[in-house]
Amino acid sequence: MSSLTSVAAGTRAAGPPEGPPVEPVRRGRRGTPYLLLLPGMLWLTLFFAVPIVALASQSLQTRVPGAEIGVYTQTFRWANYPDALREYLRWFGRSFFYAGLATVLALLIGYPLAYAIALKSGRWKNLLLVLVIAPFFTSFILRTVAWKQVLADEGPVVRVLKAVHLLGRTDSLTATSIAVVAGITYNFLPFMTLPLYASLERLDPRLVEAAGDLYANGFTAFRRVTLPLSMPGVVAGTLLTFIPAAGDYVNAALLGTPGTAMVGNVIDSRFFRVVDYPTAAALSFMLMATILVLVIVYIRRAGTEELV
Amino acid sequence: MVPPVARRHRARPVRWLGEHAVLLYAVLAFGYLFVPIGYTVAFSFNDAGKSNLVWRGFTLDNWRNPCGAPEVCTALRTSLEVGLLATVAATALGTMVAFALARHRFRGRTVTNLLIFLPMATPEVVLGASLLTMFLNVRVNPGFWTIVLAHVMFCISFVVVTVKARIASLDPTLEQAAMDLYADEWQTFRRVTLPLVAPGILAAALLAFALSFDDFIITNFNSGNVTTFPKFVYVSATRGIPPQANVVGTAMFLVALTVVLLGQLASARRRR
Numbered sequence: 001m002s003s004l005t006s007v008a009a010g011t012r013a014a015g016p017p018e019g020p021p022v023e024p025v026r027r028g029r030r031g032t033p034y035l036l037l038l039p040g041m042l043w044l045t046l047f048f049a050v051p052i053v054a055l056a057s058q059s060l061q062t063r064v065p066g067a068e069i070g071v072y073t074q075t076f077r078w079a080n081y082p083d084a085l086r087e088y089l090r091w092f093g094r095s096f097f098y099a100g101l102a103t104v105l106a107l108l109i110g111y112p113l114a115y116a117i118a119l120k121s122g123r124w125k126n127l128l129l130v131l132v133i134a135p136f137f138t139s140f141i142l143r144t145v146a147w148k149q150v151l152a153d154e155g156p157v158v159r160v161l162k163a164v165h166l167l168g169r170t171d172s173l174t175a176t177s178i179a180v181v182a183g184i185t186y187n188f189l190p191f192m193t194l195p196l197y198a199s200l201e202r203l204d205p206r207l208v209e210a211a212g213d214l215y216a217n218g219f220t221a222f223r224r225v226t227l228p229l230s231m232p233g234v235v236a237g238t239l240l241t242f243i244p245a246a247g248d249y250v251n252a253a254l255l256g257t258p259g260t261a262m263v264g265n266v267i268d269s270r271f272f273r274v275v276d277y278p279t280a281a282a283l284s285f286m287l288m289a290t291i292l293v294l295v296i297v298y299i300r301r302a303g304t305e306e307l308v
Numbered sequence: 309m310v311p312p313v314a315r316r317h318r319a320r321p322v323r324w325l326g327e328h329a330v331l332l333y334a335v336l337a338f339g340y341l342f343v344p345i346g347y348t349v350a351f352s353f354n355d356a357g358k359s360n361l362v363w364r365g366f367t368l369d370n371w372r373n374p375c376g377a378p379e380v381c382t383a384l385r386t387s388l389e390v391g392l393l394a395t396v397a398a399t400a401l402g403t404m405v406a407f408a409l410a411r412h413r414f415r416g417r418t419v420t421n422l423l424i425f426l427p428m429a430t431p432e433v434v435l436g437a438s439l440l441t442m443f444l445n446v447r448v449n450p451g452f453w454t455i456v457l458a459h460v461m462f463c464i465s466f467v468v469v470t471v472k473a474r475i476a477s478l479d480p481t482l483e484q485a486a487m488d489l490y491a492d493e494w495q496t497f498r499r500v501t502l503p504l505v506a507p508g509i510l511a512a513a514l515l516a517f518a519l520s521f522d523d524f525i526i527t528n529f530n531s532g533n534v535t536t537f538p539k540f541v542y543v544s545a546t547r548g549i550p551p552q553a554n555v556v557g558t559a560m561f562l563v564a565l566t567v568v569l570l571g572q573l574a575s576a577r578r579r580r
Contacts, residue, residue, distance in 0.1 A: 033414040034408075034414065036404040036408035039401050039404065043401055043460060043461060043464060044423045044424070044461065044465075045423070047439060047457055048435070048438075051441060054438060055441045070444075112330050112337070113338075116330045120331060120334075127569075128334075131342075132341070134341070134342075134345070134561070134565060135342075136522070137561040137565055138344075138345055138558070138560060139521075139522055139537065139538050139560070140522050141524050141541045142348055142554070142557040144344075145541060145549060146344035149347060150347050152361070186344070189337075244431065247432055247433045247434065247525075248431075248433075249525070264431070267433050281437065281438075284434040284437045284438065285434075287431055287433070287434060288430055288431065291431060292429070295429065
């Protein structure tokens, strides 16, 4: 989805650092920047900031006995949060576990892929890069449904696995956590690969050669030169994969069972099936807060300021 | 010490294996990326009737008549309309913000950057749920226009980032040269800056359209009874989506691939 942005982020990192521009800055007319900002910022305020406040308010409301379904009153009931957490802790844990696992898998698949494209593909580089983002050209839902069909009990994969006795007669692949994690990994793999590619592509090959000249073998050169220099890509890719993965519920809904549901599924069903808005709002907030905290800790640890 | 030539000689088989292992791995990864696409394309030719779950035989009927399942066409039209409206609005608003950020000093920079960054870092389910909460609070029934409003919102940030990157990569001496040749600020902007930034704006617009067209989660929260293409596919997934949806998916894939490859070809030619 945000493929082009991550590539853009890659090119941006090569440009001048963030902060007030130095050159060329228009002088005079002080109002100009504000006029330029006004419509966009107004839009983001009205349709992002205000809704978040509305959600915060909703998360503290309660249903007055006798009120209509879906009608809640503001009572500042902070206990909504611990209540929601107690009830849905398992779904939370599952979300972050699946998202973390998918992120690690995407890194293991995406790093060699990005490495091969950036450093080994010669004149095919641009074409291969297009092929990495090509999955985005079909619909995200359509691809997930296709996985469901491919992994289905009557599908080709299960039939082969059963023929070679890797799967038992009654086993299946869909409706398992394996299918959900595989689906998440698949869907966000390009988010991982593109920033990795951007940082590996910028790598000066002479540095690796220099390591070789200094008697480092291939593995040492990779570990001490290539990998550290590609860390910005690793950090960006991990975040771009982990954030949407933790909030995703489409993979769990299409490839899993109620037993593999994630917190997104709970928010969705609290909203639409149970019409329990406060719990859904409290869960949304906790999801957002947890992700933000994890992201900040992670960026601190990884020591990269180059992001965003 | 080992002379360099001998070293290289000894390392060669290892290095050969290393290089080819990585290429083999990449081929497998590409296989993984293309399994569901291959499946989608293949099953657009399935003589399936209503439910497209098992292969029943080859046919071109779905391609001859993609509106054979009328819901597919209605949903597709909605998605295209939403996508175009959202793209135009988000590209206009986002480009203006990008110019302000890249070319002006002003107070409130941090807040502006935060307001652009946060929507990208917020999970879609939270964006969708919060918007719906607001719409319910002000008693707006979700429908076509709430989808458009939501899509413009999440596209703006991506437009800003993309266009800003392009502006930052411009060579400032070109604009200085225009000024030296007695172009005023407006002429410099229109004749020099804007044409140079245009590819970035185009890329941002394409990205915005792709994001809007493919969005499911936020749309699902804010669409009421209106059905977009991804929502249609999601809802009908349990009983099997009609093969016409695969036709639409395949056609989208081919159109987008062609656009991108032509763009690459054009830029390669320009470079030469």
